[in-house]
Amino acid sequence: MHVLLDDELGRLTVRRLRPWHRWLARGLAARLDRQLADGARPEASAILAARSMFLTSVEFRRGLAASLRRILATSGAASPDARPRLAAGPSATFARQPFPPLSQDRIARSASELAGLADFLAEQGPVPAQGVAMVSQLLSDGGGPLYRAGSRDDLDTVIERASQALIR
Numbered sequence: 001m002h003v004l005l006d007d008e009l010g011r012l013t014v015r016r017l018r019p020w021h022r023w024l025a026r027g028l029a030a031r032l033d034r035q036l037a038d039g040a041r042p043e044a045s046a047i048l049a050a051r052s053m054f055l056t057s058v059e060f061r062r063g064l065a066a067s068l069r070r071i072l073a074t075s076g077a078a079s080p081d082a083r084p085r086l087a088a089g090p091s092a093t094f095a096r097q098p099f100p101p102l103s104q105d106r107i108a109r110s111a112s113e114l115a116g117l118a119d120f121l122a123e124q125g126p127v128p129a130q131g132v133a134m135v136s137q138l139l140s141d142g143g144g145p146l147y148r149a150g151s152r153d154d155l156d157t158v159i160e161r162a163s164q165a166l167i168r
Contacts, residue, residue, distance in 0.1 A: 003042075003049040012043060017050055020051045025050035025071055030140070035064035052129035057135065061121045064135050068118035071139075071146065075107040106145055106155045131166030138162065 017071035024047050032051040038065045054060060138144060138158055145155035
């Protein structure tokens with residue numbers, strides 16, 4: 001597999017992507033996602049290019065979209081029929097939710113924007129890695145606006161920035 005990378009003179013050149021680039025990209029995913037979300041160019045290194053290719057794949061984007069839809073359903077922002085239910089029975093009283101608690105109020109206020117973001121991610125066609133990395137960070141940050149009501153970040157602002165980055 002080949003990618004475009006910056007050379008020493010700042011020109012784009014075709015380079016071969018090696019298996020260890022993909023392994024490193026997988027192992028350093030959180031750090032690379034932060035860099036890409038902050039605007040790092042995928043062409044800056046083979047590892048960033050490998051992570052960008054993974055992030056922008058249709059399969060990964062559809063997985064992010066499904067996660068956003070599950071959050072909407074779990075938080076009660078979706079229709080009541082779409083909410084997951086715990087099995088009734090003796091063990092149901094001890095059942096715990098397998099995910100961090102959600103900031104229900106914030107999600108309810110931003111439900112249509114989150115649904116729109118999920119729809120956009122699930123579509124075919126190329127998207128910039130920066131926007132996908134921003135959504136990935138939003139979903140994985142347990143201290144962020146999806147999960148913590150006291151988060152400094154405004155959920156609508158984060159969604160808007162991610163949406164704008166996906167359109168570029």
